[in-house]
Amino acid sequence: MNRLATALGRLRLKSPVTVASGTFDTGYFELFDQSALGAYTTKTITLAPKAGNPPPRLYETEAGLLNSIGLQNPGLKAWLNEDLPLLRDLLQIPLIVSFSGSSEDEFLRVLDGLELQEGIAGYEVNVSCPNVAKEGIAFGADPDVVFSLASSLAALTRRELIFKLSPNVTDIAAIAQAAEAGGASSLALINTLYGSAIDWKTGRFRISSFVCGYSGSGIKPVALALCHKVALAVRIPILALGGIHSWQDALEFFWAGASAIALGTAFYSDPLAAVKLRQGLEDFLRENDLSLRDIIGKAR
Amino acid sequence: MNRLATALGRLRLKSPVTVASGTFDTGYFELFDQSALGAYTTKTITLAPKAGNPPPRLYETEAGLLNSIGLQNPGLKAWLNEDLPLLRDLLQIPLIVSFSGSSEDEFLRVLDGLELQEGIAGYEVNVSCPNVAKEGIAFGADPDVVFSLASSLAALTRRELIFKLSPNVTDIAAIAQAAEAGGASSLALINTLYGSAIDWKTGRFRISSFVCGYSGSGIKPVALALCHKVALAVRIPILALGGIHSWQDALEFFWAGASAIALGTAFYSDPLAAVKLRQGLEDFLRENDLSLRDIIGKAR
Amino acid sequence: MPVFQELPLLGTERINRAYLRISVMAPELAEKCRPGMFFELKAGLPSQTRRLFKPISVFEASEGKISFLIKVVGPGTRALAELKPGEPLLLLGPLGNSFHLVKGQNALLVSGGIGYPPLAWLKRVLEPHNRVILVHGGSCAEDLFPCDRGYTLDGSSGDRGLVTQDIMDIIKTENIDIVYSCGPLPMLKALQACVGDLPHYASLEAYMACGLGACHGCAVPVGEGWQRVCKDGPVFAASLIRWEEL
C-alpha cells in the first residue's frame, strides 16, 4: 500500500512531493532519484523567448530569498525542439509544463503548441508571476479575466489544468473560484510575495528590479493561511507551496487542505530536501497508520 | 543639530522611532526612557468595548509571530475616562490614538469623542486589522470606501491623520492614493499579513482563529517593497513598519521613502530595541555626516 | 517593577533527560521574587536574536541566586539548554503576581509536568507555618521530581494514572483547607472539579509575547472578560476562572 499516493485532478501521483516551477531542473537528478517526486514541473515558458532581467537577480534575506529572474526562457519553439525531447527521454514521472502569456491569445497559442506534443501530463498556468511588467499578475488579480482564460484553455485540453495563483491579491479565494468555475482542474498556490531589500549603507536595491519575488521559510505562514482559505472555497485539489522545507511543514499543508506540495527555495538550502521530505512523511504516516487522504483538509 | 528630527505631516518628531499599535504599552517605560521614541501610539480602540478572541492568541513561527488578539479594548468611553488621563500625565512625547470601526459612522463617532479631548496629537485610522470579521479589512481593501472615510474624518480634525494600510490587497498604492486624496496627512504601513500555523502532529490550528496576523522579521521584505511602492505613488509621509528590528533595518525603510518607523514584534525579542535602534541610527548618521532627510526616499 | 538584564549563566545541570536546571547570581532580583512569579528568559545566542523570550517560573530564589527548572520542548528552551556557564542569559522580570500565602493550614499543592517548579518553591515557603502535601504527576518517570506523592501515566514511577485521581480522597483524609495548583489546563480543570468550594489558587499557562501586559496575547477567561496571565496572573482564584471556556 502506498500511503503517499495522491491525485491532482486527473493526475495520479505516486508521491505528493513535486517541484516549484522555475526553481528546479533535471540537474538535481544527478544528486537524487526522480522517483522521490510525484511530478516534474518546468520553468514557465512563454510564446516568444524572454531574456529575463539584468543582474543581480538574487538576494538572501533573514528568512528567505528574493528573486527577479524575469521569466527568462527560450520561448515555446526552442523549448519544444530542444528541451521537451530531453525531458521526455529522461522523465519517468508526469511532466507538467508551466506557461504564461501577456494576453489570453498568447496563453492559447502556447497551449495549442503544447497540445500537439506527446509526453505532457498537465499544465500549470502561471497567472501570478510578479516580476514582469505585462505578464502574470495583471491576469492573476482579476477574477473575470481568470474565469475567461480558464474557460478558453479548458475547452482545448483534456490534460490536467492547474492554475497557479498569486498571494498578492485582496481575495485569493475569489480568484480560485473563478479558475474553478472556468474549468481549471486544480490550483497551485502560492507564487512569490512581493519583496525587496536595500543595502542600508548605500541605499542601493539589492536586486536590479526594485520589487521582486519573495520565497522561502519566511512566507510559509502566509502560504498556509491562503491554502486553507482556498481549500474552504473550492472543490478542486490544491498543490500547495511557499516556504515548505521539511516533512513537518508539508503535513501542515496537508491538514490545511493540500493534496500535494511543491518545494522550491528549499532545494537551495538542502539539495536532498525532496527525498528527506518524502521519507519523513512516509515514516510519519506508517507510525500513525494513516494515509495521506486521512489528513488532507482535516485541520481543526 | 538633531540629525534624527523628522515629521509626519503636521507632527514634528524628535526621533523617527515610534511604536506599532497594539504591541506596546507604558509598562516598557519601566525599562527605558520614553525620549527614545518620537511618538506613542495606542492600541486600537473602538466605539464599544471588544472582548477579543479566545486563547490561544499567539504563536511564534520560524521567522515571526502570529497573533489573533481580536482588537480587545475597553471601548471609547472607558478608554477616555481611565486610560487617557494616565497617558496624558505620563507622556512627554506626542500621543497618537489608533482607532477602528465597523462602519464609517462608527469611525466618525469615535473621532468626535476624541476631538473633544486635549493632549492628543494625532490619529492612526486602522482600516487594516485582519482579525475581525466586520471591521478593518473590509474598509482597507476598497479605494472608494477609504476615500470617503478619509474625507469625512479629515473634515472633522486638524490633528495629524494617519491611515494605516493592510498589505493584504492587490494594489496598496491605489488605496494609499485614495487615502491621500481624501485628506489623510500621512500613511502607516504595513499591518500584519495573513498567516497561519498548524500543529503537524494533531492537525490543530496553533491559534484559535484559523487565519491570523503575521508580523516580525519574516515580513520585512514585503513591508519594504510596499513602502517603496507607496512612496512612489503619494506625496504624504510614510510611517513604515513590519519586521523592523535593527537600525540597519530602519535605514532600508528610510532609503525606500519612510519618514519614520515603528517597532512592534521587535520588542518581544529585545525590550530595548527602540533605544538601540535610535542610537545606532544616530551613530550612523553622525559618522557619515548625514541627516535623516538626506536619505529618505533616495534608494536607487 | 521588572528589570531587563543580561547575566552570565552560573551553572547548568541536566536533570532526568528532558529537563535542566540553570541559575544566575542576582541578589537584587532574588530579593523581589515570590513563589509563582516568573521571568521571561532567552539564551544570549546568535540563533535567538530575533526570537521571543519564554516565560519560566522561579524555581528557587535564595542567597542571591535565582534558579529555574526547564523542560526542553521547542527552539527557545532548546537554546537555553545549549547555553554554557558564563554565556549570557537574558532575563526580564520578575513578572506576574504570586501565590497568596497562608498560616496554620493544611495545604494541598498539585502540579503537573512543568507546573512543578513554582509549587516546589511554594512548598518550602509554606512549610514552616503550615502542613503541606505536594502531589505531582507526569507522563513517565522522567517527569517526576521530589514530592509527597507522584503519578505517571505509564506507571514507570510513582502511582499509575492521573495526578488528579486521588484528590477527593486526599482532601478528605488530610483535612485540606486550601489548594494550590500549576500545570496543564486539562489537569487544572479536572482538579477544580474535585476541589469544590475549597479556596483554590491556580497558576495558569499561556503563550506569551511581551510578558508585560502590553500585547494582550496571553488572555485567559477570568472574571467577566479576559485577564492577562503575565500581568494579572499567573495566579488566579480558581473560582473566578471560566473553566468551561478553557
Place this chain on the structure above:
Amino acid sequence: MPVFQELPLLGTERINRAYLRISVMAPELAEKCRPGMFFELKAGLPSQTRRLFKPISVFEASEGKISFLIKVVGPGTRALAELKPGEPLLLLGPLGNSFHLVKGQNALLVSGGIGYPPLAWLKRVLEPHNRVILVHGGSCAEDLFPCDRGYTLDGSSGDRGLVTQDIMDIIKTENIDIVYSCGPLPMLKALQACVGDLPHYASLEAYMACGLGACHGCAVPVGEGWQRVCKDGPVFAASLIRWEEL
C-alpha cells in the same frame, strides 16, 4: 558530475583578520577539481538549516585534500568561520568550468580581493609549462596574499593603488601572451580595457542560489543573451562578455 556530501572539517586556520582557510579530506572529489571550479558550501550548524549554500572557489586540491580560502563578509561565510574541526561541512560540487590551460606562454594572472584563490592555484598549475606573473590587489594589507606584485588602495602593503594601474606596462615589458583574471566586476572591467586583443579569460562572480544551472539567478551578459555563472562559467572568454552592461 557534482556530488553532495557532508564531510568533517579537517582544519581551519585564520589568515590575516578577515580570512580563513578550511579544508576537507575528499580524494575522489579532489581528483575532479580543476583551477576555476568552485563548490557550494555551507556550515552544518543549526543556524544555517534554512540558509543558502555559498559559492567558494577551490583554493587547492592535492593529495586528496581540498582547501578553500574564504573572506568573512556575511552570515554564510561567518558560519563557515565558526565551524570547528570535526564538525560537518556541506559541499555541493565541484561546479562550473575551469580555466583554459596553455603551454609555453607568458601568462599574466590578475586577481582582486577574494578573486585570489582560483588564480593562486592556477599559477601553480601553469608554472611548470609557462612563465607566470600573478598580480593581486585589495583594499588594505589584510587583503594581500603571496604574489609577484601586490597593490592596496590605502598603500598599507605593496604598491598604493589599483591592481589594474600598471597592467599596460606589464603586458608590454613582460611580453604577455594571455591574461587570466578573477575579482570584483569594476576591476575586471578596467582590466579588459587594458588588455586589448590579448586572449583573456575572466572568472565572474554572481549571487547564487542553486549552483546547478536550475534557477537562472546567476545570469551575466555574455554572448547574445545571458549565461549562468554557475553552469556556463564561472570562466568566460572576456571578448564575449558584454562589459558595458555590467
